[in-house]
Amino acid sequence: MNVAGPVRSRQSSHTTSSYDAKNKRADGGSSSSSGVDMYLDVPSFELSLDEFEEFALARLKVLRKIEEMKARNLLPDLYRSQLDAAIKSNLRSNDRIDVASHFILRAAYCRNEDLRRWFLTQECHLFRHRLESLSSRGPGNRGSGNGNGNNHDELRDFLIRNDFDLDRVSAIEKERLRDKLLCVPGTNPVEFNVTEYYRVPFVQALELVGRRECHVSDGNAYVPLARIVSIVAAKFRSSLSRSLASAGVMFRQVVSRDEKTRIGPLLTSMNSQYTGPGGGGTGTAYGIDGEGTLTAANVDDMAARSMPLCMKQLHRGLQRDHKLKHQGRLQYGLFLKGAGMTLEEHTLYFQREFTRIMTGEQFNKQYAYSIRHTHGKEGKRASYTPYNCTRIILGNPPQSGAEHHGCPFRHYDDASLSALLGQLKIGNTVDRDAIMAHKRDGNFQLACSRHFEAVHPGAIALEGVSLDGVGNHPNAWFSASVSYYNAKSKKGGGAMTDGGGMTVVKAEEGV
Amino acid sequence: MGAPDDEYDNDEECEFAEEVSSTPSAVVKSCNNDAYCARRDAPMSSSKSSSVDPSSSSSVVFSPELLGVYYSRLFPYDLLYSWLSYDPSSIVVNNGKVVTPSKASSSSSSSSSPSSSLTFPRREFSMTIEPSPGQEVYIRYQSFTSRDELCSAVTRRRPTKIDIGAVFNHPPKDNKSLPSGRLQTVERELVFDIDLTDYDAVRNCGCGGADICKKCWTYMGMAMEVIDAGLRLDFGFVHVAWFYSGRRGVHCWVCDDGARKLSNEARSAVASYFEVGYTSRPASASISRYLGMHCVPLFPSFRAHHVNLGSDKNKGMHLSSPLHPALSRAHEILEPHFVDRVLPEDGHGLLATRASWTKLLLTLPKAAHPVASKLEERWRSTKDRSTPREKWIELKSELASFVGGGPARGGGGPAKAPKNMSSIDRTRIEMWPVETVFQQTYPRLDINVSKMQNHLLKSPFCVHPKTGRVCVPIDSNDFATFDPFAVPTLARLIRELDEYEAKSGDGDAGVVHDWQKTSLRGPFECFQKKFLVPLLNDERRALKEERERRAAVIGDF
Numbered sequence A: 001m002n003v004a005g006p007v008r009s010r011q012s013s014h015t016t017s018s019y020d021a022k023n024k025r026a027d028g029g030s031s032s033s034s035g036v037d038m039y040l041d042v043p044s045f046e047l048s049l050d051e052f053e054e055f056a057l058a059r060l061k062v063l064r065k066i067e068e069m070k071a072r073n074l075l076p077d078l079y080r081s082q083l084d085a086a087i088k089s090n091l092r093s094n095d096r097i098d099v100a101s102h103f104i105l106r107a108a109y110c111r112n113e114d115l116r117r118w119f120l121t122q123e124c125h126l127f128r129h130r131l132e133s134l135s136s137r138g139p140g141n142r143g144s145g146n147g148n149g150n151n152h153d154e155l156r157d158f159l160i161r162n163d164f165d166l167d168r169v170s171a172i173e174k175e176r177l178r179d180k181l182l183c184v185p186g187t188n189p190v191e192f193n194v195t196e197y198y199r200v201p202f203v204q205a206l207e208l209v210g211r212r213e214c215h216v217s218d219g220n221a222y223v224p225l226a227r228i229v230s231i232v233a234a235k236f237r238s239s240l241s242r243s244l245a246s247a248g249v250m251f252r253q254v255v256s257r258d259e260k261t262r263i264g265p266l267l268t269s270m271n272s273q274y275t276g277p278g279g280g281g282t283g284t285a286y287g288i289d290g291e292g293t294l295t296a297a298n299v300d301d302m303a304a305r306s307m308p309l310c311m312k313q314l315h316r317g318l319q320r321d322h323k324l325k326h327q328g329r330l331q332y333g334l335f336l337k338g339a340g341m342t343l344e345e346h347t348l349y350f351q352r353e354f355t356r357i358m359t360g361e362q363f364n365k366q367y368a369y370s371i372r373h374t375h376g377k378e379g380k381r382a383s384y385t386p387y388n389c390t391r392i393i394l395g396n397p398p399q400s401g402a403e404h405h406g407c408p409f410r411h412y413d414d415a416s417l418s419a420l421l422g423q424l425k426i427g428n429t430v431d432r433d434a435i436m437a438h439k440r441d442g443n444f445q446l447a448c449s450r451h452f453e454a455v456h457p458g459a460i461a462l463e464g465v466s467l468d469g470v471g472n473h474p475n476a477w478f479s480a481s482v483s484y485y486n487a488k489s490k491k492g493g494g495a496m497t498d499g500g501g502m503t504v505v506k507a508e509e510g511v
Numbered sequence B: 001m002g003a004p005d006d007e008y009d010n011d012e013e014c015e016f017a018e019e020v021s022s023t024p025s026a027v028v029k030s031c032n033n034d035a036y037c038a039r040r041d042a043p044m045s046s047s048k049s050s051s052v053d054p055s056s057s058s059s060v061v062f063s064p065e066l067l068g069v070y071y072s073r074l075f076p077y078d079l080l081y082s083w084l085s086y087d088p089s090s091i092v093v094n095n096g097k098v099v100t101p102s103k104a105s106s107s108s109s110s111s112s113s114p115s116s117s118l119t120f121p122r123r124e125f126s127m128t129i130e131p132s133p134g135q136e137v138y139i140r141y142q143s144f145t146s147r148d149e150l151c152s153a154v155t156r157r158r159p160t161k162i163d164i165g166a167v168f169n170h171p172p173k174d175n176k177s178l179p180s181g182r183l184q185t186v187e188r189e190l191v192f193d194i195d196l197t198d199y200d201a202v203r204n205c206g207c208g209g210a211d212i213c214k215k216c217w218t219y220m221g222m223a224m225e226v227i228d229a230g231l232r233l234d235f236g237f238v239h240v241a242w243f244y245s246g247r248r249g250v251h252c253w254v255c256d257d258g259a260r261k262l263s264n265e266a267r268s269a270v271a272s273y274f275e276v277g278y279t280s281r282p283a284s285a286s287i288s289r290y291l292g293m294h295c296v297p298l299f300p301s302f303r304a305h306h307v308n309l310g311s312d313k314n315k316g317m318h319l320s321s322p323l324h325p326a327l328s329r330a331h332e333i334l335e336p337h338f339v340d341r342v343l344p345e346d347g348h349g350l351l352a353t354r355a356s357w358t359k360l361l362l363t364l365p366k367a368a369h370p371v372a373s374k375l376e377e378r379w380r381s382t383k384d385r386s387t388p389r390e391k392w393i394e395l396k397s398e399l400a401s402f403v404g405g406g407p408a409r410g411g412g413g414p415a416k417a418p419k420n421m422s423s424i425d426r427t428r429i430e431m432w433p434v435e436t437v438f439q440q441t442y443p444r445l446d447i448n449v450s451k452m453q454n455h456l457l458k459s460p461f462c463v464h465p466k467t468g469r470v471c472v473p474i475d476s477n478d479f480a481t482f483d484p485f486a487v488p489t490l491a492r493l494i495r496e497l498d499e500y501e502a503k504s505g506d507g508d509a510g511v512v513h514d515w516q517k518t519s520l521r522g523p524f525e526c527f528q529k530k531f532l533v534p535l536l537n538d539e540r541r542a543l544k545e546e547r548e549r550r551a552a553v554i555g556d557f
């Protein structure tokens, strides 16, 4: 490119560069029709913070679905159809979503070995699934063939776009090579006639070459279609694995340097994002066992016992003012939904409070709709996801007095928070000092975790209590608390006394 | 380049210090392996291998003085430089005759390619020198900017051995001044090392270790034929050069552009492609196990004999059925040699004596026991006059009819396999003749040499200090006929040089190089004509295409 000379590029200058990049992505983007993408080029489009998170969560749902289905060892057909459905509902809403979400999660999951491995595993399953869908419906394959060869053209296009240099072996040549191809270990003579072969430079099929599991001639490996998929999948895996490893190094620098930017914290908390019941996800996160756990009837008790400080404040605000401002309704409502409160109970609860200061008609007119909306029953019927800590911390601060949303550890000043802790009798003075120290250091999520420790002594030693995500997501905090009390009641309510020694797992650094 | 003479006193330059045990200095080693990076076997003792060639054992074949003459007058610097520089302008073909351009013109004209793109200055050479008799000092990370620099370093140092390594991203001689880890390999020919020491178990000629004879050398010819065919036909390589290693093996250098740029992973894959014997299926038992089970009860009269089977590298080999096309081809190449050169008495005698055929029959799968008994009885008879070749054919046809093929040859009626024979047994019996051929003759590669870009391998055209023989190129037409004992020794070359000059003075028009005055002329000119010229023609073509491509990009035709 640089041979073309500086003159031309100077003329066009930088105004077109981002445009070019966008366009290139839009029509050259390899996910355009097939949905299969090697994700070799980093996209360059702009996303809003909301889209950023929405896209990422959409992909997270698909990846968690894969993990869950693999764990359940589903039958191949069921696995394929369910995964197709998950892809359709999550990764097709927007033509940028697939590529964008992959790179967002890649950035979020590159931080340590465990996250990288998890992401790599699920992404490879997803990739393979898409590639197989692309190659399985062609004329050469029995059973599911619908007679058109488009899928092969798509596979071919995909392979060409991604520098897989290969030719389909013509019927004549295949016949000419028949004896040799049949002598390759693993070749099924019965299926030979319906097997399609491709010719690839041998360096693209090293594993097969090294094991003599393909015919090699004149520098080319002759590989049946089924094994092309594994060649491509292997290449995808190794390139993603390499990218993740190098991104991991860069991530630490970027996030620690740009702590104040909004992206860093969003990324660090991504893996603990809630995609549970309310979000229509798989429920592998911090959901509560089934719906109905949280009801209009028990919400006051549960709030006092098991809600994190931010939700406690919203609960108290609603109790006191009998109404909540928009942002509070969203933050609290989505939390309640995520904690298992049904639409009916949610409506009942808010109706009970709101109608203390307004008529039922007013409530129905002004607020019922938005509650249904929260549950995805109105409007775009999108599933809204409960906010995680990062989102709450980064959101707009509450206006004093009338608004109760936000994160108390982040948005309250020292005196107000200290007073609140004393008023709610959270822990002892040692606990409260520790919480205040975290707050003053800007470690709001550690402060929140410390709150959990203070009021759930011995939680870490209790069986069946998962502290994953405490300090990263209000719903995680809540469900950990619920399971804590469940576990304690099973143990006969024996009090644990060594609460001081508990540490919260996976406290994120730098946030 | 002004390298100080004392640089090899630095310990860091010897990475093989761990191989040294008997000598006081860390940089001294006594190992004469051709490709020692991979070798961890004990160094040869010089006494054991001193009389390799009976015909020349009486005279001195090698001495530092003879080596000095060789390096100053006979060593083909031009050939080595033209080859390793991959620079088409380093060679000029005139009326079918190859002439190297004069030094002045070659150094002044950088016409065809900018010198920075030349790989020669970034090529690692290493040298083994003997500052005093019995001492060996090994110097790594040498590199030379030109043919002349290489020439002067070699003539000055008189290395007993020169190794060639990879092309690096920087001249390796700068390695000390580069931050550690900065020096990285960029490219390297794909190389193979085949050595008769790996054949000890199938050498029934009496040779062992470094010794060789014409009988066991036949294995080298077969190996070259199989590997060469695979490299050319399967991998599509064209520029494949073979060299005698000077003693008991051969080296192969694959020099195609694509081969030079292969990753280590790809090298491993190619090497594994050629390797058999390590993939025995756990489900089926190995040949040696059958051997163990049968040995004592079946033939009590059997006495130990030096026929070796099943105790070495290719042991327990199980080939999948049907044979992979590459192995089918290898079998087609090897079986005739096996019949001609391994089976007979003047070969390795595999079917020549009762003891040997008994031993071979013992390696049959257990299920083929009836065939073994029948043949053993028939061949034992004094009436039997069949040759080893006939026995092999008979054995194969008996096995074929045993598992359900056509009628067996000869009297007594064919032994018939039981109807309920398992398909595994059937396959093992069917594959036995192939596996036997492979076990005896299939190439035994030292694949570690091939796997890594930065593995050093002895330079062609060197002289082996123990034999005094030159590492000459081997033409692909001569695989079967190449005779290592006909390779000239240093002493003979110096004699030839003297004789030539006494006879004809300096007047022969066709003679440009002194090596043309000796018996090196044949192999060297063959190398030039059949390897070097086609190689550089390809390089020239590639350069031209690259220039046109760049011109097209600039729009500057």
Ligand SMILES: [Zn+2]
Binding pocket: B203, B205, B206, B207, B211, B212, B213, B214, B215, B216, B217
């Ligand atoms: Zn021998």
